[in-house]
Amino acid sequence: MQPLVAVIAPGAMGAGVGARLVQNGLKVVTSLEGRSAGSTKRAASAGMTPASDAEVATADFILSIVPPGEALKLAERLLPVLRAANRKPIYVECNAINPETVKRIAGVIAAAGCPFVDAGIIGGPPRAGTPGPGFFLSGPEAKRVAVLGDYGLRVSVMEGSIGDASALKMCYGGLNKGLIALGSALVLAADRAGVGEAFRAELGASQAPVLAQLTRGVPDMFPKAYRWVAEFEELAQFVGPSPEGQMFENIARLYERLAADQAGSKQETAALGRFFAAANPAKGPKG
Secondary structure, three states, X not given: OOOOEEEEOOOHHHHHHHHHHHHOOOOEEEOOOOOOHHHHHHHHHHOOEEOOHHHHOOOOEEEEOOOHHHHHHHHHHHHHHHHHOOOOOEEEEOOOOOHHHHHHHHHHHHHOOOXXXXXXXXXXXXXXXXXXXXXXXXXXXXXXXXXXXXXXXXXXXXXXXXXXXXXXXXXXXXXXXXXXXHHHHHHHHHHHHOOHHHHHHHHHHHOHHHHHHHHHHHHHHHHHHHHHHXXXXXXXXXXXXXXXXXXXXXXXXXXXXXXXXXXXOOHHHHHHHHHHHHHOOOOOOOO
16 A cells, blocks of 8 residues: 655645655645645645645654754644544654754654654755655664655665764755855855955856856755754754854854845845856846
8 A cells, every 4th residue: 555645844845755756656745734825836736635734644654844943843733633643654854953853853753652753855856857855764763764765755764863864964954055155155255345256257267166056056045045044053053062063053144144135135145146147147147
């Protein structure tokens, strides 16, 4: 019998994962409680079926794919219906959060009597013609989730305990998104100093791969910056009280500022967009 999967919520990643599972023959349900019209549209486009929390609790697997700051709240919200469920789903925590937060969520899910798996997603949302991101799974029940590899997901079971998959995600995501933050900060500094054109020219001449990576990553960050705030706060907690922990806390504040700018005047994001549009004229400016 094919498993029933619940994916919460239908953001860009959740909808992409849901669509990949639906395309491979599974029924995927999702909760639209408190979600935007955009989420509703993404869920419909992905072929996901709207469901109440009680219906979500009847799934074989629940994949939590929400902004990092909402991960614990989702588990607490679902606790009553999971506790009442006769057949317990496997709860798969897929968010970019630090291992200690994962263990707190595992404790909530344990109170419902449900199996729990830690998952780190590395890579962007699944898209047609691509293999999609990797799901790294850890914890005693991780092998049970590997069956989703038969339905279009790339899954790797790690030897280790709950928290290991999230630690891997913290390190990988911190490097990737930290580079985007570093590039953004220095481009803004160059723009304020009036040397943006010279900075871009030198990057193209001596650091072409770095410039190419930032040209892709920085403009794509603008609508996501608000989600990266909590991720870097989690990363700062993961690293601990230290100069590098403070560095990641400061990156969270940078992304908080850029998210507010993107939602408001767009002065800084427009400056970044112009810089990287000039590095890749075919894309045009992106504010």
